[in-house]
Amino acid sequence: MPSTQPMIEARGVQKWYPNxxxxxxxxDLSVSKGEVVVIMGPSGSGKSTFIRTFNALEEFQExxxxxxxxxxxxxxxxxxxxxxxxxxxxxxxxxxxxxTVLENLSLAPVVVRKRRRTEVETQAMALLERVGIAEQASKxxxxxxGGQQQRVAIARSxxxxxxxxxxxxxxSALDPEMVGEVLEVMRGLAADGMTMVVVTxxxxxxxxxxxxxxxxxxxxxxxxxxxxAFFTNPQHERSRQFLAQIL
Amino acid sequence: xxxxxxxPESGTNQPLRPARPAPESVQPSWAxxxxxxxFASRTDGLVSVLxxxxxxxxxxxxxxxxxxxxxWAVIQANTSLFAIGRYPIQQQWRLWLLVVLVAGLSGVxxxxxxxxPRADRSGEIWPFNDRLAVVLLGFLAxxxxxxxxxxxxxQLRWWVITALLVTMRCLAGSWGRSLPSRLVRLVPLSWPLLxxxxxxxxxxxxxxxxxxxxxxxxxxLTLLMASFAIxxxxxIGVVVALGRRSSLPLLRWSSVLYIEFIRGAPLIxxxxxxxxILGYMLxxxxxxxxxxxxxxxxxxxxxxxxxxxxxxxxxAVPPGQLEAARSLGLSMPLALQRVVLPQALRIALPAxxxxxxxxxxxxxxxxxxxxxxxxxxxxxxxxNPEFLGKNAEVYLTLAVLFWxxxxxxxxxxxxxxxxxxxxxxxx
Ligand SMILES: Nc1ncnc2c1ncn2[C@@H]1O[C@H](COP(=O)(O)OP(=O)(O)OP(=O)(O)O)[C@@H](O)[C@H]1O
Ligand SMILES: [Mg+2]
Numbered sequence: 184m185p186s187t188q189p190m191i192e193a194r195g196v197q198k199w200y201p202n203x204x205x206x207x208x209x210x211d212l213s214v215s216k217g218e219v220v221v222i223m224g225p226s227g228s229g230k231s232t233f234i235r236t237f238n239a240l241e242e243f244q245e246x247x248x249x250x251x252x253x254x255x256x257x258x259x260x261x262x263x264x265x266x267x268x269x270x271x272x273x274x275x276x277x278x279x280x281x282x283t284v285l286e287n288l289s290l291a292p293v294v295v296r297k298r299r300r301t302e303v304e305t306q307a308m309a310l311l312e313r314v315g316i317a318e319q320a321s322k323x324x325x326x327x328x329g330g331q332q333q334r335v336a337i338a339r340s341x342x343x344x345x346x347x348x349x350x351x352x353x354x355s356a357l358d359p360e361m362v363g364e365v366l367e368v369m370r371g372l373a374a375d376g377m378t379m380v381v382v383t384x385x386x387x388x389x390x391x392x393x394x395x396x397x398x399x400x401x402x403x404x405x406x407x408x409x410x411x412a413f414f415t416n417p418q419h420e421r422s423r424q425f426l427a428q429i430l
Numbered sequence: 431x432x433x434x435x436x437x438p439e440s441g442t443n444q445p446l447r448p449a450r451p452a453p454e455s456v457q458p459s460w461a462x463x464x465x466x467x468x469f470a471s472r473t474d475g476l477v478s479v480l481x482x483x484x485x486x487x488x489x490x491x492x493x494x495x496x497x498x499x500x501x502w503a504v505i506q507a508n509t510s511l512f513a514i515g516r517y518p519i520q521q522q523w524r525l526w527l528l529v530v531l532v533a534g535l536s537g538v539x540x541x542x543x544x545x546x547p548r549a550d551r552s553g554e555i556w557p558f559n560d561r562l563a564v565v566l567l568g569f570l571a572x573x574x575x576x577x578x579x580x581x582x583x584x585q586l587r588w589w590v591i592t593a594l595l596v597t598m599r600c601l602a603g604s605w606g607r608s609l610p611s612r613l614v615r616l617v618p619l620s621w622p623l624l625x626x627x628x629x630x631x632x633x634x635x636x637x638x639x640x641x642x643x644x645x646x647x648x649x650x651l652t653l654l655m656a657s658f659a660i661x662x663x664x665x666i667g668v669v670v671a672l673g674r675r676s677s678l679p680l681l682r683w684s685s686v687l688y689i690e691f692i693r694g695a696p697l698i699x700x701x702x703x704x705x706x707i708l709g710y711m712l713x714x715x716x717x718x719x720x721x722x723x724x725x726x727x728x729x730x731x732x733x734x735x736x737x738x739x740x741x742x743x744x745x746a747v748p749p750g751q752l753e754a755a756r757s758l759g760l761s762m763p764l765a766l767q768r769v770v771l772p773q774a775l776r777i778a779l780p781a782x783x784x785x786x787x788x789x790x791x792x793x794x795x796x797x798x799x800x801x802x803x804x805x806x807x808x809x810x811x812x813x814n815p816e817f818l819g820k821n822a823e824v825y826l827t828l829a830v831l832f833w834x835x836x837x838x839x840x841x842x843x844x845x846x847x848x849x850x851x852x853x854x855x856x857x
Contacts, residue, residue, distance in 0.1 A: 238757050267759035277754035281772050281850070290768060291758035343758060 188216045190251055190347055190378045191237060197245035198232060198402075206232045207243065208402040214347075217376045221389040221410070224399035225425060230382045233399065234349045237380070238262075238269040251346055267295060270340025274352040276332045278324035284311070284335050285320040288342045296343070303342070310338040314368050330361025334368055341372075348372065350381040384429055390414060398422050495822075504820040505827050506579040508811050512827070515647015515802050521639065524631040525650070526587065533595040535624055539617055541602025546614070548849060555603045564599070567592055625661065643721035647802035649831065651721070655803065656790045656835075659728035663789075666729065667736025667782075668771070674741055685737070692734035697792055700727050701799050724796055732789045736782055743778030744770065776850045783843035787836045804828055 191214040198207035206229050214220050222230050235241040236248060239255055239262045248255045250265045279287050288307035292298045311317040314334040316327075324332055333353055340348060350369070354362040366388050373379060373392045383389065389396055389410050396413040398406040398421065406419045417423050468478040505512070514525060544560065547553025571592035575585040606614065632654065634640035646654065673685035692700070704727035705720060747770050755765035775782075797806030808824045811817055817824075 240753055240757060263759055263761060266757055269757070271754075271757040273750060273754065275748075275750055277748075277750040279751065279754070279769055279773075281776065291760060294764055294768060295759045295761075339758070 189213050190216050190218075191248070191380070193233075193236075193246070193248045195246035196233070196236060196243050196248060198229075198236065198241065198243040206402050207236070209246070210399075210402070210404055212397065212404065214378060214380060216346075216378055218394050219373045219379045219381065219392055220395050220397060221393040222380065222382045222397045222399060223384060223389070223425065223429075225428075228399040229402040230399050231351050232402075234351055234380055234382055235271075237347075237349055238266050238271055240271070267343060268346045270343060270345035270348045272333070272336050272340055272348065272350045272353045274356050276324070276329070276336045276356070278332055278336055278339070280324050283321050283323055284316070284327070287324065287335060288339050291339075291343050307338070307342055310341050311335075313371075314338045315364070328361060329357045330364045333357065333361075333365045337365070337368055337372075347378045347380070350379065350383065352382050352384075354383065354385060386414065386429070398425060400425070496826075500823050501820060502577075502823060504811065504817040504823050507817075508807075509578050509580065511807055511811065512648045512804070514650040515807060516645045517647070517650065518641060518645065521634075521641055524638070528628050528631050529591060530594065531624060531628075533591045534598050535617075535620060537595040537598025538602045539621075541599045541604075542606045542614060542617055543849075544603050545606030560599075564596055567596065625657070643719055646721065648807045649804055651796075651801065652790075652793050652803045653835070655721075655725055655728060655793050655796065656786075658725050659732045659789055660786050662729045663732035663736050664782075666733030667740050668775075670733065670737035671740035671744060672766070674737065675744060689734045689737055692731055693738075697727075697731055698795050698798060700731060701795060703727075705799055720799070721801060724799060724801060728789065728793070731792075732785060735785045739778040739781035739785060740774060742781065743774035743776070746777045747773045776847070779843060779847055779850075783839060787839055790835055790839065791832060804831065 191212065193210060193212045196207050196210045197205075199205050210229075210233055212220070212233075222234065224230050232241055236243050236255075237250060251268055253261055253265055255261065255265065278284075279290070282290060285304060285307055288310065289300060289303040292303045292306075293300050308317060308320060311320055314337060316331050316334055316338075319327060319331060319335075324335065327335065337348075337353075353369070354365050357365065362385070366385060369379070369381070369388070370392055381388075381393070393410050396408060396410050397404055398413070398417075398419070400421045406413065406417060406422045408418070413422070414426065417426060469475040514522070517525065540560075544553060544555050544557070571588050575588045580588075630636050630638070632641065632646065632650070633643070670685045670688060673681045674689070676682050676685075695703075701724060704723050751769055751773065752765055755769040756762075760768065793803055794805040796803040797809060800806070802810065805828065808828055812821055812824055
């Protein structure tokens, strides 16, 4: 069960894209240690924009975000510290195609954390074992299936020993039969007490694993509830419309 | 029990078919393939026959000329002029030493490349192409020095050098894996060192007597100019390409200005301009004489075109790559160096090599500003009353020499491309 110690605190976050589009319109969210929060919402509602502000891939103009007690500011050292502690898994995997699977995992720990290569590789093999693809360690990403690639991407994030994992639609680019294997890995992480913020439309996963479901629409959070309550008895008209569409 | 053949009857409850080895691909016979390719229809046949006749006639004519009419004495008498220009005789041991070092290191690198195939591939130590290359090298070593009517001592030197290359290739191929990995990692590093050392050997300094650039010539000068420009234009191209995408306006504008200025003028104009104004532009002593001024112009010229090739490569790397690297905590320089540039440069490689090949050919323009590169040497030789009217022999030799250099560049780049090929990048 999540503790009350906050890992992510977002207060009144406002974001405009350079073309003037108001993408986030005062978003508040707090995520406790060990909590799994699922963010849902229609396309274009600002889900990706929101979770990408947590590790400064997107900047915001007003409001405040602090991650693991460090306030996000323009100070580059803060940003790098936060990024080291915050893993991110992308919809398109974004594995480095010119490196082998093992090198994908060990790159950041070796060049950023300055750890010994042999030691990192032992840890990387253990992680690959955990996500079930140890035998692919010396292959290149282009030689793996989508599900395998996404599991490598998760292992790559874990290799930095993050305290928070962000997932942006980790299964939407996968063929249906590969979705299960990726969700299985995520379930395992949640059971181990990892703090996770997951943008996904996988209802089963949300019901079973999430502690809280958040619905975004037009750059705002319109409903925040426990999964059972959210799926069986949504309070907001927007939520009902959205659920009607994805069910 | 595992059966290779699928069962003859197939019902709904049959077990799934087990895997079986791929069928032997049927190679059509030589004659069959030839007929298919050349004589598929009547017009095809007619065109083929005509073309074969034309090619045969041209080849026969060239061969008859080369063997019966051509007087190769003009080449034989001037081998050393074509190779190194007026490099002083007493100092030529330095060039021989350089050739020996290059041959040795080439052999070692070649062997190690085969001993360490890519992590995901199993490679043969002696693939067919390598065996072919060794046979070709042996033939060249035996035939070329004799055909050029070199004295026996010189012939002997070329045999020894070729033998050294092949021996190193064999040794590195067989024992490379048992070398300590520290030593193996030194090999790529030793190439730039050898280049610097070679420069010292050629130009002098560090205690050995100077040979001024005005005495370099022929193939030596051509290769020196081309390699200097290629090596230095590479970092320039990368920096300018990054500068062009930078968010600092001054850096971006100066990059654009540089690229557009260079690309807007023909090389020959820049070469003449360089002879006149480069002395004022570069810090004192950097472009002291005509050869070095020309070298800098070639470098800056090649750098601008290379920057465009690299920029195309940078654009082709998906933005997600940089995002992934940054979100793992890599700083901007690290992300560029470890993630973005390796991919961008691989994409830019074919365009860059095309640029290098045309640069190698553009070095012939140096003869127009009075330098004795290969073409400049050829023109002095042809102007010599003793060899009047031997233009065909000289130009053919030049063409073959350039063709060999460009072919080597092309082969090398294709091998590099294959080695760096990430099979297929995820979308
Ligand atoms: N670089 C940009 N410039 C301008 N507008 C942008 C930019 N990126 C995104 N947007 C807009 O911001 C809004 C939110 O985008 P975002 O990608 O966060 O949506 P999302 O909820 O993740 O949608 P999806 O489910 O399709 O991924 C969209 O309307 C989008 O058009
Ligand atoms: Mg999105």
